[in-house]
Amino acid sequence: MMAEQSSDPIIRVRGLVKSFGTHTVHDGLDLDVRRGEIMGIVGGSGTGKSVLLRQIVGLLKPDAGEIEVFGEDVRDTSGDAYRQLRRRWGVMFQDGALFSSLTVRQNVEAPMREQLSLPDDLRKTLAGIKVRMAGLPENAHDKFPSDLSGGMRKRAGLARAISLDPELVFLDEPTAGLDPIGAAEFDKLIARLQATLGLTVFMVTHDLDSLFAICDRIAVLAEKRVLAVGTMDEMMEIDHPWVREYFHGPRARAALDTKGKR
Numbered sequence: 001m002m003a004e005q006s007s008d009p010i011i012r013v014r015g016l017v018k019s020f021g022t023h024t025v026h027d028g029l030d031l032d033v034r035r036g037e038i039m040g041i042v043g044g045s046g047t048g049k050s051v052l053l054r055q056i057v058g059l060l061k062p063d064a065g066e067i068e069v070f071g072e073d074v075r076d077t078s079g080d081a082y083r084q085l086r087r088r089w090g091v092m093f094q095d096g097a098l099f100s101s102l103t104v105r106q107n108v109e110a111p112m113r114e115q116l117s118l119p120d121d122l123r124k125t126l127a128g129i130k131v132r133m134a135g136l137p138e139n140a141h142d143k144f145p146s147d148l149s150g151g152m153r154k155r156a157g158l159a160r161a162i163s164l165d166p167e168l169v170f171l172d173e174p175t176a177g178l179d180p181i182g183a184a185e186f187d188k189l190i191a192r193l194q195a196t197l198g199l200t201v202f203m204v205t206h207d208l209d210s211l212f213a214i215c216d217r218i219a220v221l222a223e224k225r226v227l228a229v230g231t232m233d234e235m236m237e238i239d240h241p242w243v244r245e246y247f248h249g250p251r252a253r254a255a256l257d258t259k260g261k262r
């Protein structure tokens with residue numbers, strides 16, 4: 001997990017401001033995500049974790065501030081430069097955001113169809129490889145999302161997120177809704193893909209087990225900005241009411257216990 005890391009920021013956010021009407025969600029938010037790390041984004045409900053993710057990938061426009069991914073400005077999403085850039089990352093949304101009328105493999109093929117001109121057979125084969133990499137059994141490839149369990153749908157969403165061999169993946173609450181065993185397996189899958197593909201991972205999560213198990217660093221969103229960034233050990237030392245409550249509360253202790261047993 002740590003081996004591939006360097007201090008080279010793959011995501012750089014400076015002075016980000018974002019409001020919806022009179023409600024300011026981000027006000028002067030700064031964040032660096034380094035190449036090769038798994039960065040966990042945490043914060044109370046409504047602190048703007050998903051809104052941050054959506055701005056970084058260009059789905060929402062910031063009101064002010066700078067956002068660079070791979071050293072390129074992502075605020076102008078109209079041109080070829082953004083289209084080129086978008087190929088270099090994959091996103092897994094919370095509900096998987098799969099096309100319900102397509103099978104799992106066809107869902108994984110969709111970005112390939114859009115972005116690459118490959119012969120049908122090759123595209124199908126490559127999509128099958130991604131589905132297997134996401135840990136889905138052979139008999140799931142031709143199923144529709146509605147015929148899959150929640151955990152399998154998440155794996156299908158992950159397979160689609162890695163369909164274009166991205167350097168960076170964004171995961172929005174990947175383990176939400178999974179039982180603890182399913183969540184732990186999903187954590188392992190993320191860590192394995194990160195290590196084998198050399199990915200950088202930006203992961204919004206509420207899951208303390210995931211934070212303990214696989215995140216290299218954590219960014220805490222509070223007070224409309226990134227209040228603190230650091231390793232889990234560093235989080236434990238921060239004297240801020242929300243951070244203290246979150247990282248020292250009963251759920252955190254339970255997660256630490258779980259980690260000890262793994």
Ligand SMILES: Nc1ncnc2c1ncn2[C@@H]1O[C@H](COP(=O)(O)OP(=O)(O)OP(=O)(O)O)[C@@H](O)[C@H]1O
Binds near residue numbers: 048
């Ligand atoms: N398109 C939108 N229009 C208006 N308000 C929005 C929009 N998207 C998000 N918001 C508001 O921005 C705030 C941050 O939302 P966001 O979904 O990023 O929170 P979050 O930190 O991901 O929360 P949770 O942990 O509950 O998922 C919320 O108050 C939300 O209501």
